[in-house]
Amino acid sequence: MKRKILNSKLRDVYKGTLLLFFWLFSLSFAVASQKVYKWGENGIRIELKEYLDIPEMKWPVTLLHYRIDLSGAQISDPGSLSLIGDTGRPIPFQLIDVQAEKGVIRYATLCFLSDLPSGSTKVFRLLPKVDEKQVSRLSLPDQVKVVSSSSSELLSNGLVRLQISKVLDENHPVLVRFGTEADWLGEFTLTHKNKLTGFEVEKKVEGEIFSEYCIHLCFEDTKIYDLTLRMISGMDYVEMDENMSGFDQSDRLSVILDWNQFQPEVRYCPTRAVQIDKSGKGYSNFQWEPMEGLKTVMPLDRHPLADFDQRNGEDGKLPFRLSSYHNWMTWWRLHTAAFWNEKTGQTVGIYIHDFEKWKDPSYPLWGSKEYLSVEYYYKKDHFYWKFPLVNGERSVSIALYPHQKDKDIVDETNKSLVYVDYLRRWYGWISLDKTKDWILDYESDHSVHQPFYKSVKQEMKANPEELIRKFRSNVQAMATANERYSGPTPVGAREYLDHLTPLFEISENQLSTSDYKKVRVYYLFMNYVFMDEALMPIRTMLSGHPNFLGDLKSIAGAVAFLFPDHPEARMFADHFEKSIALNLNYHIRPEVKFWGAKGGRSTENLSCYTWAFLRPILKTSFLLHHYYDGKNRILQPNISLYCDWLLNTLTAPLDQLNGRRAIPPQGAHSRKPDIPDLLNTLGQELKYYDPLLAEHIFWETHPDDGSFEARKSADTWAVASKDKRPYEKGTNPRLQSAKYTGYGYILRRNYGVSGEMYVNLQQIDDGPNYRWGRAGKGGNGIIYYYADGKRYSHNGTEDVGDGPFGDTERCTNFGVKKEGVYRGIGEYRSVGRNDLSEPLFDFGFAQFATVRGGKDIRPFYKSRSVLMADNDYIVVFDDVANSSVDGRFSWFVGVNDDFPEIYQLKPGSQGINADIRLTSSPYHKDAESPETKGMYFDGNGDFLTLVTHKKDLKVKYISDVCEIYHPSGKVDWVFRNDCPVVYHKDGICFEGTSGFIRRHSKRHYQAALFDGKILSVPGITVQFDAGNKKNGFSLETTGGRYFGKMQISSPALIRISLEKKLDSAYEFYLNGISSVLQKEGDKTFLLRLDVGTYDWQLTDKGVIPGQPVIEKCISGRDWCELSWKAVPGADFYQVWISEDSGNNWQPYKKQISETVCRIENQGTNKKIHVRIVAGTEGGTSLPSNDYPVYLSPENAHAPEGLKVELDGDIATLSWGEILGADRYTLYGRKRGSDKFEQIYKGNERSTQVKLADTTVYEFTVTATNGNGESKKSVIVDTDRNRFINWSPIPGEKFRRDPENQENGYIEYNPWVEDQMKLLTYPK
DSSP, rough: OOOOOOHHHHHHHOOOOOOHHHHHHHHHOOOOOOEEEOTTTBBBBEEOOSOOTTTTOEEEEEEEEEEEEEETTSOOOGGGGGETTTTSSEEOOOOEEEETTTTEEEEEEEEEEEEEOTTEEEEEEEEEHHHHHHHOOEEEEEOOOOEOSSSSEEEEOOOEEEOOOOOSSSSSEEEEEEEEEEEEEEEEEEOTOEEEEEEEEEEEEOOOSEEEEEEEEEEEEEEEEEEEEEEEEEEEEEEEEEEEEEEOGGGGOOEEETTTTOOSEEETTOOOOSSOTTTTGGGGGOEEEETTOOOSSOOSSSSSSSHHHOOTTOOOOOOEEESSOOOOTTTSEEEEEEEEEETTTTEEEEEOOOGGOOOOOOEEEOOOOGGGGGEEEEEETTTEEEOOOOEEEEEEEEEEEHHHHHHHHHHOOOOOOOOHHHHHHIIIIIIHHHHTTTOOSSOSSSSSSOOOOOOOOOOOOHHHHHHHHHHHHHHTTTTBBTTBBBOHHHHHHHHHHIIHHHHHHGGGSSSSSSHHHHHHHHHHHHHHHHHSSSSSSSSSSSOHHHHHHHHHHHHHHEEEEEESSSSSSSHHHHHHHHHHHOOOOSSSSBBBBGGBBOOOBBBBOTTHHHHHHHHHHHHHHHHHHHHHHOOOOTTTTTTHHHHHHHHHHHOOBGGGTTTOOOOOOOTTOOOOOOOHHHHHHHHHHTHHHHSHHHHHHHHHHTSSEEEEEEEEOOOOHHTTTGGGSSSOOOOOOOOOOOEETEEEEEESSSSTSTTTTEEEEEEOOOOSSSSSSSSSHHHTOOOEETTTTTTOOOOOTTTTTTTTTTTTTTSSSEEEEEEOOOOOOEEEEEEEEOOOOOOOOOOOOSEEEEEEETTTTTTTTTEEEEEEETTTTTEEEEEETTTTOOOEEEEETTTTTTOOOEEESSSSSOOOOOOOOOOEEEEEOOOOSSSSEEEEEEEOOOOEEEESTTTTTTEEEETTTEEEEEETTTTEEEEEEEEEEEEEEEEEEEEEEEEEEEEEEEEEEEEEEEEEEEEEEETEEEEOOOOOOOEEEEEEEETTTEEEEEEEEEEEEEEEESSSOOOOOOOOETTTTOOOOEEEETTEEEEEOEEEEEEEEEEEEOOOOOOOOEEEEEEEOOEEEEEEEHHHHHHHEEEEESSTTTSOEEEEEEOOOSEEEEEOOSSEEEEEEEEEEEEEEEEEOOOOEEEEEEEEEOOOOOOOOOOOEETTTEEEEEOOTTEEEEEEEEEEETTOOOEEEEEEESSSSSSEEEESSOOOEEEEEEEEEESSOOOOHHHEEOTSSGGGOOOOOOOOOOOBBBOOTTSSSSOHHHHHHHOOOOBOOOO
16 A cells, blocks of 8 residues: 555644644643743743752753744744854754744744753753854754655654654555664564555654654544654653544454563552561562463462463453553552563663643543553563554654663662653653643741741641651652552551641741741642642543542642642632532532432442542632632532532431431541531632531531541641631531432431431442442441440441441341352352342331342342331341242341340341451451450341340231330331231231331321332222332321322322221312312222322321421511411411420411511521421411521621533533522623623523633622622632533433442452443433
8 A cells, every 4th residue: 555645634624623622621620820931132031940959859850842832033933043152052853843924933932852850950051053163063862864755754863753644555564673783673563454545744844952853643534533643852752642533442453562572571550569588678579460361370469460460362462451440459540561581681661751731631530441551461472562542632753772770770779660760750651841841939938827837736846857858758759659558548648738838837937047948848749749730630530539630639739728829829729629519519429309319328438438539629728718819619419419429328316426417438548527627627628619508517516526537636727727616506417217319228217306316238339339338349238236325336446437347247137148249258149239220118107118139239139128117116127039938137236235125026036146256358458356246147048037126016927017115105017028918817918028006096097108019008008000110108097087198200100998988078189289089989088190209198187287398588687577388288387486495386477378587686796597388277386497587787608609500601600609689690701991880680590601711700799688799709700721620521420330449348349440431320
């Protein structure tokens, strides 16, 4: 095939597609802004200064780029310029990216080579050309040479060679040959699958410093591949950038780098080499992997020593690849790789050169995806690399060098990092061409930030020597480290916020000016490192799990606080804020209305890691909010969902916590049950955004709550922030039972009053999850039971965490005996992960929740359900496939806790004490004594178990019916089976699989049907039509009234039959409205219902209205005006007031016909609570939830959380709610104007604005209460160049990617996880 030129039409398609594709995805927000150097009277002066002055931090010779403005030079030929180096002699340079007008160069990029020794300063001057006869020009010893021919371009620099084909052979289409100066080693070739329709070689740059060529390829007329190759003088690597568009992953196209003239013996990537002798040194003391993997017998309890970690695939694929990011413990997706032959002394290596140019348009979450990764293959001495052709970009360098360089590096550092890691560090990660643009010093030489940590109560004392030593050590480590070996890590980053930032402030007055600037340089340098895409990217992907990313990115916020006068302080704050926004967008489970599931569950486990995420971001956001610019950065979309979930997971009160609630021990590191002070701080930060939620959080928290994972010393942040976190009593949230997407069910009864009971049935779903536990694949099926001030189920710190324990081994669960399930540990398998598609039935006196078996266990274990009877007991049903299935019911409590009463009804197993043996593993170590004690109940078939904290119940189980007798005389019937139970006795009738009936007295019954056909108590029978599924019904009979609730998931026909004909005074009410029902005879009514939730009443005494809901309250100096939703059927309303936080209530007005009421003369500077009661002649409703009212002469507070989201020319603005305000006003202006104009006024808290042009607009918002308008809020803008206004995929929210990233666990197989497909939730 001869050389093909892209025709003009195809070229236009190519350019348009490529530019649009990468513009949409690749808006660049660099870590540091690039300065433009302008020509002046003395030309252009460039100063290159090394501020760190640490001997190890010395940058090698590097190709540097500077953007320059030559408008004032009036030149048209770059040859008329000279670049004078630091020796005073002209040095080689090149101008690229030249922009000219009428032949005169206006802008260009100046390129030249330079090193930068530690502590040095180099000055370069671009001047009119000097006479080189008088001042000789420095020459390059290894300059790039190009030899052109009709068939190829041959590039060499004395170390490496490239031969770029200009004509392709159809039988062997070699694009590029790679080699050393002595030998050709490999060929970059097309595969036969590639249907090439366009091919062109373009010379982009040619010069002695570097030359650059681009190979344009087109496949099938629409798939575009650009390969750019760059050779630099003196470098033993070649830079290679790839741009790809129009491809589909299903194409399975790739280009191959075939090392057909190189035979490697050893394969290498960081984290895979093992030190043989911990006290030994040097290259020979490491166990390097052969190309086929290690063959020796090894322990299989850790990676990368498992068989699948070492073994090559059948096709020769090696068990690691080149990717931009993966989990911090990764051993198989890394930034570098090298392969060498000890005999020939040759190494070939590869590393990611520019992380900003490694772009996957799908914006991966957590870790890089395999489809963009470079893969390595070795089979039957055939060694090659595969570069997949998929949409996106890659930027790599391919290094060809003597293997002795690997040995020398390892011998010098005694680390298993070889020469390719040196190249990646100094030419990729912290390249001089990157770090030269980092602003490490600026005019200010003293602190100007607002003081925060300096407090008389602060235990931390000034220690300038420690401050300098720690920062210097951290910077120094960069010289020989990578991020997974002695370098900056998320865990290591925690000391910056917890220790170094407060120490800096507390010590800064004792630092000399020079030492202050020195430490500031160190901190700024590390901040840029932490912000850079090479460490944990957020611009090209959302890397890692939230708490690690929060640890790293919070440093940028802390630096903005410490150095508010830094030229890029706002950029630092934006970077920090964007990381919060992205984490809360992609790591908070959504509401799924179709399942009746609330959103808010975080990716990370409840007992530890979600707080580990909050710790850095909330503290840093607090710093910036109160001590930087007033912007409350934690207020991102989903923050309210998240905080609601955190609040609602709290258990019933515990006596051992002095009546405080606890956090259930779900997931790894569940060390402390106490509520951290972080939750109270969240409430403080929500006050002017979601004030009711803030009030509810205050009710359950206190600012003096302990710090999360408190160390021995006092929490410096907690001490310093005390005055900004005053105690507030809050408002009773009156928490109810709830179901949360991907989390499970929380069943509550008697919240906040005597006899409170809490049961948590856990089931997470597939999607991003972190450290929810190895047991049960994340604690699935586990029950947490709290009642009457005690904890009746429990697991230890790592029992459902990092410990390698089975699903029933140390927790309250059930499992069927089955081994061989992926990621399963132990003999028994729990219900596993699944979607929470089953309804939560909450009828108050009876509640019911079901979790279904996951796909790999469903054929054996179908479901687990919990029926909670008032605040008395639960009945647990474990539904297995058949009577031959072996099962185990386990129940564990704290070692000093009491067991509940456990009635194992079916199959009637006798409990045995669990034998807990203390163990340790690579990921856990048990405490010195057991944390729990437990019991096992083993048997076959379905298990039905009643568990109660009450000691005085009598339980009988006969013919699938459980009867419970209370000391008070109450009697319960519980019906639960997988096949319908038929029961007809003494007026009690039931047909179905799950239901409950309670007899209080002969005239007072409560009953609930959760799945079935017939429910009957004396006087009334309810019957569903055939095929009733997921429809629930409750009824209560007392004093001649019949009432209850209906929860209908699918359209239903219901027959309500009475024993006696009712007189004409009886009416049927549905949701408060009198309804005429179709009759069958005199005593049967037909009720046809669509999907929904209904209250029903059949009574001759008039309807009792439903519970009112307060919509808003306008407040003034000593008055307020309430508005509420009209309640169907209500004749009047009552307003009640409490002045003691809801303990006592007094009526304010009892006969109100409207849905608004003005309350006056209540005093000022005080807080009251109000609530509404609806009434008719039939009675009064339950009161509305308590509503807080603050009476004050002050105008409203400005709303916080003002946010702008850009989509084309539409800006959507939203903001927070203010208690007592009834109107919000949005103002806008063009940037540069000093006058705001009104954009919107009303009671909504969001609006859209059409942007007229590319002008940057600024917005602010106010709130108005009964006293007047607030001050203007913090200003936001529409500047598209700001990172904070960018979205990776506009409009995208949570993404349900099931690939599990917990790759430290040995049961994790990355090659299985690789193949997981994206999931979705129902709309």
